[in-house]
Structures are given as structure tokens and as C-alpha cells.
Amino acid sequence: MTHRYKADVGLAARARVADPDVSDELPAEMHELDMAPGTEVEVLGHDDERDLVLVNWTDRNGTPRTTSLTAESFADDFEEC
């Protein structure tokens, strides 16, 4: 099933802002590797050991990626296409 990342900032950029231990600014090279708003993902499965949702997606450079998300993040930040 396909879902779309619906937040208005990238996944990494938002996590960066929420972490008080690092600079808010995401370096340019990391911005390039971020999951951009509007990215479509396919649910791959569930990581039972860590209780995380696994999703497949393709980044700006065309590289296929797998990323783990908390169930809360997946429910709040992604919508069914």
C-alpha cells in the first residue's frame, strides 16, 4: 500500500529541529539525502524487535532506501495515496 509523507518539511530536518543536542541546520549533503515532503513510500513490514514500521522509498538521487519509523510518526505524518 502506498502512502505519502505529508509534512511540510523533510523527515530529517524536522527531527533535527526537535533534538536540542544538535544544530537546527541540516547540512546541505544531509538535506539532499532527506525524505522530502510528498515522498511516496511503500510499507515493507514491521520490525518486531524495535516495534518500528519499515518503509521503502526512493530519494532525490534515485537511490532506493528503507527507513524505519515509529508507529506514531507513521500515523501522524503519512497519508494513504
Add this chain to the structure above:
Amino acid sequence: MAVNTTTRYAAAQAAESIHLKTQSPAAGTVYGLLGTSATVPTDAATTIAETGVTEYTATGYARQAIAWGSATLAKPSIIANTGTPTWGPFTAGTGAIIRYLLIVTTSSGVGNVIDVIQLTADRTPATGDSLQAAASAITSTIA
């Protein structure tokens, strides 16, 4: 990325295949598992658990599929990755030192292990970072 050591699982698989004792498995996908500095994984292993590796656990992390070019027709023969496998972005729970890359047969959970590779330099991603391997940076050598 540093030179690998193939595991005993890989050695046995290769020996049985090239001596036509068994049919080689069909083409499939193998995955890159990141290991932390907490433990030193051994190549005297068949399963991921037997290596003793401590897998990286930050949110955002997942094992990445690794694609390979053709092996060189040489002794030793070397096979290297194509594309740029990229882990992350890591969105929480960072801080652990990443020191190892294991080539394994499963995208999560239990599985077999093919290579144990120590990175040329430790990596400690911060929240929001991704970790990327360049094309041909991951190599596996079979003498």
C-alpha cells in the same frame, strides 16, 4: 571501506556451489547491516547472532539492500557494490558509534551472514543524518 572477511557460511556456500555439489541459490537480495563498536563481530559464524554483532538501533535505521557488479576474473576475485546504499535518515536514538558493516541475507531479524567488514573510520551520525556508501566502496574478496 576496509577489506572484508567472508564468513564460514559464505566459504561453505561457495565451495559447494563451485564444485557442483549443490545448485547455487537463485539470484536474490542481500542487505547491509550496520554494527556498533559495542562488540567485535566474528567471521567464524553462519548466522547473524553467531557473529556477536550489536546492530545499530537508531530510529530511521534499517538494513539496506546492496547491489553488486560482476566479480573480477582474478585471484583473489573481488566483487563490489553498485549504486550508493544509504542508511537513514536517523531521526532519534543516535549516539552509538558505527564500526562494522555485515552483509546478511535478511532485511530484518534473524538470518545468515556473508561478510564482516570493519569501516575504515568510525561513524557517529547525529539526529537527521544519513550514512551513505559510495559505489565500489563495499568490496568482498574471495581468494
